[in-house]
Amino acid sequence: MGSFIQYTLQGLAAGGFYALAALGLAVIFGVMGVVNFSHGAMYMLGAVASAVLLKELGVGFWGAIVLVPILLFLFGVLIERTLVRWLLALDPLYNFLLTFGLTLIIVDLVKKKYGVSGLPYELPAGLDGRLAIGGVSLSKYQLFAAVFSVLMCLLVWLLLTKTRIGMIVRAATEDSERSRALGINVGMWVTPVFGFGIALAGLAGVLASPFRAITADMGTNFIIILFAVVVIGGLGSILGAVMAGFLVGLVEAYGQAYAPAFAQVLIFVLMAAVILIRPSGLFGREEVS
Amino acid sequence: MRTKSTVALASAMSASLLLAACGGGGPSAGGGKISDDKIVLAVLNDQSGVYKDVSGPNSVEAVKMAVEDFKAKHGDKAVTTNIEVVTADHQNKPDIANTKAQELYDRQKADIILDVPTSSAALAVANQAKTKKKMYINIGAGTTALTNDNCNKYTFHWAYDAYMLAHGTGKTVTENGGKKWNVVYPDYAFGQDMTKAFSAQVEAAGGSIGQKIPTPFPNDNFATFITKANSDQPDVIGTMHAGGDLINFVKQYNQAGLTGKTKLAVGLMFITDIHSLGADAFQGTQFTDAWYWNMDEQNKAWADKFMAKTKTRPSFAHAANYSAAMNYLETVQEAGTDTADEVVKKLEGKKINDFFLRNGEVRAKDHRVIHDVYLAEVKKKADVAEEWDYEKIVATIPAAEAFKQVDKSTCNMGS
Structure with missing residues (x-):
């Protein structure tokens, strides 16, 4: 039993991180309707940026957690302004292909510059070691990453649903013509959303640096799991992404413990099952057209 | 439309001409000397994927270092000074490794293929070496099959295995x-x-x-x-x-x-x-570990030369690529020819001591190169x-x- 509780805790901790990592995908899709395939590459850029900041400028984890999302926000804005914007009016497939192409370019550029073996990174001071309660224990960093992730998800949710900014953004994207008629500068509000989603991917990358290998390929496999998370949760639903994050974390942990060889497959079995029963995901809205 | 088909016809004709030329220029010079008047060393490895840093482009650099050192050592007495190093990326995929190996042996006239990490790719190349009767020294792969069930006369395994x-x-x-x-x-x-x-x-x-x-x-x-x-x-x-x-x-x-x-x-x-x-x-x-750069002065000296070229320290795979290339060239020098069968004969049972192979020996029975690890x-x-x-x-x-x-x-x- 003790080990079952241990596995559950580990699953929840991993799940919190998955939720944050998938959050940017959900935001960008929910608000803009863009399936951002480059999310994994942005996550990788976040991790690589924190490693480079540490090595070249001596900026540690806490500095990176502030700086890197800002850098990636700007990068996201640049991409939205120069590329994504022009395809918004077309079939979503075009932006999907665009971001897929971007991924290939970014990953190969990073490989060229920093090689393929991982970049060194260390645990932030004060977060090493473990926290033990009763018979179970978790690494402090894992716990921190999970709690921090959930708080971020909550903040983003509040921002989008409870504030005036969130309302404007949602109105601007849901019905841009009418919003324009009401005097909202739609173009001004859409661009930051994309930047914001990319910044969230970068934040997840910073958070991953101390416990994941920082390589050009780190996002390539991860994006697949993230897609599973957002599909299970319902594309575009923030609450869905968070809940599905935890669900996927748990399924993975139990898989690793009780059926090691199938740990990853189980995630996709879950995804298939959810799609069969609720095609729009656990928390997704049915599209009305 | 007409121009299109004319172009197609012309290119088909020139392609067949090219093929004929290649066929004619196949293995020349029976029994002696250097084929095509040059020695071609091919490094076939991962130039862009997961094993890029472990071996990759820097192994090509190591092989080039071996060629320079060989030329410097033998000067005018070298069997030939026309030595070329070519390279190809197999992306760790056996099917690509297979095609690239054919291309290297046939079109680029490679006398030897070196490195080839990833076991499945390594075995595919061993098969090509056997078919083409050309030399192959594996460094990067770990499978013991190369010197057991899948061994052949032209395949050698230089550095390590599982x-x-x-x-x-x-x-x-x-x-x-x-x-x-x-x-x-x-x-x-x-x-x-x-x-x-x-x-x-x-x-x-x-x-x-x-x-x-x-x-x-x-x-x-x-x-x-x-x-x-x-x-x-x-x-x-x-x-x-x-x-x-x-x-x-x-x-x-x-x-x-x-x-x-x-x-x-x-x-x-x-x-x-x-x-x-x-x-x-x-x-x-x-x-x-098969080799460590800072183990003693001899290793360090080579690692310093390597660093001057590449700005980084060598892995054992880099050192092994140099050692394999150097010993291959030396064996060709001894044999006076790059004909694979002659070189294999000279290499089998050879005892070697260099900075990489300490107490090394090329075992004749299975072509496992043994050395202190x-x-x-x-x-x-x-x-x-x-x-x-x-x-x-x-x-x-x-x-x-x-x-x-x-x-x-x-x-x-x-x-």
């Missing part, structure tokens, strides 16, 4: 008190082979393997695998992961806080892995004197013991 790693690490760690093992391995050919090899060695040394835990490949999150592997308090947790997966595993292993009670043993480790994680993460971890330990961070100075050599495993005994080899080359 048996050597399992014997070095599995046996030594068990004998030093690590009796109870759990093994975590990536669930594909390499991981399975390594687990088999390690199990045999650990059990032969009086230890036992409790859990064998397969993990998906590739995989990012190992937290629960690690908890599970530690659940019955083993003396040793052995990981057979490589590259990014190994880094993920060790980062999360260290954060799991088991360090101290349970020992970590790593199946295959390259110096680039230690560099990625920092010496801290691996501190005290023991593993088997080392049990290394990752230094404490405080003891690391300069970048890349990560290893302390704990013991030398003599050539005769390090590899699978020759009478146990299942290799049968026919004639």
Whole structure:
């Protein structure tokens, strides 16, 4: 039993991180309707940026957690302004292909510059070691990453649903013509959303640096799991992404413990099952057209 | 439309002309001298993927260094000074390796193919070497099949293999008190082979393997695998992961806080892995190394020359590529020809001592190149004197013991 509780805790901790990592995908899709395939590459850029900041400028984890999302926000804005914007009016497939192409370019550029073996990174001071309660224990960093992730998800949710900014953004994207008629500068509000989603991917990358290998390929496999998370949760639903994050974390942990060889497959079995029963995901809205 | 078909016809004709030319210019000069008046060394490896840093472009650089040194050494007496180094990227895929090997042997006139990491790709190239009757020295791959079931007259295995790693690490760690093992391995050919090899060695040394835990490949999150592997308090947790997966595993292993009670043993480790994680993460971890740049003055001297060219320190694969290229050229020099059969004859049974091969010997029966290998330990961070100075050599495993005994080899080359 003790080990079952241990596995559950580990699953929840991993799940919190998955939720944050998938959050940017959900935001960008929910608000803009863009399936951002480059999310994994942005996550990788976040991790690589924190490693480079540490090595070249001596900026540690806490500095990176502030700086890197800002850098990636700007990068996201640049991409939205120069590329994504022009395809918004077309079939979503075009932006999907665009971001897929971007991924290939970014990953190969990073490989060229920093090689393929991982970049060194260390645990932030004060977060090493473990926290033990009763018979179970978790690494402090894992716990921190999970709690921090959930708080971020909550903040983003509040921002989008409870504030005036969130309302404007949602109105601007849901019905841009009418919003324009009401005097909202739609173009001004859409661009930051994309930047914001990319910044969230970068934040997840910073958070991953101390416990994941920082390589050009780190996002390539991860994006697949993230897609599973957002599909299970319902594309575009923030609450869905968070809940599905935890669900996927748990399924993975139990898989690793009780059926090691199938740990990853189980995630996709879950995804298939959810799609069969609720095609729009656990928390997704049915599209009305 | 007409122009299109004319162009197509013209290009088809020129292509067939080209083919004819190639056919005519095939293996010239029977029985002596240098074919095509030049020696072509081909490095076929991973130029862009996971093994790029371990070997990749810098191995090409190492081979070029060997060519320069060879020319400098022999000057006018060299069998030829027309030596070319060509390279191709096999992307770690056996089908690409297969086509590239054909291309290198046939079109680029390669006399020898070097390196070829990734076992499945390595075996594909061995097959081509056999068919084309051209030389092939493998460095980067770990499969023992190259010198056992899939051995052939033209294939040599220069640096390491799974048996050597399992014997070095599995046996030594068990004998030093690590009796109870759990093994975590990536669930594909390499991981399975390594687990088999390690199990045999650990059990032969009086230890036992409790859990064998397969993990998906590739995989990012190992937290629960690690908890599970530690659940019955083993003396040793052995990981057979490589590259990014190994880094993920060790980062999360260290954060799991088991360090101290349970020992970590790593199946295959390259110096680039230690560099990625920092010496801290691996501190005290023991593993088997085929060569280490800072072991003595001789190694260091070569590593300095290498660094001048590449701005980084060499892995054992870089050193082995140099050694293989150099010894191949020397053997051609001795034979006076680059005809594969003659070179093979000279190379078989040859005893070699260079900075890479200590007490080296090219075994005639299975073409396993044996040499002293080392049990290394990752230094404490405080003891690391300069970048890349990560290893302390704990013991030398003599050539005769390090590899699978020759009478146990299942290799049968026919004639």
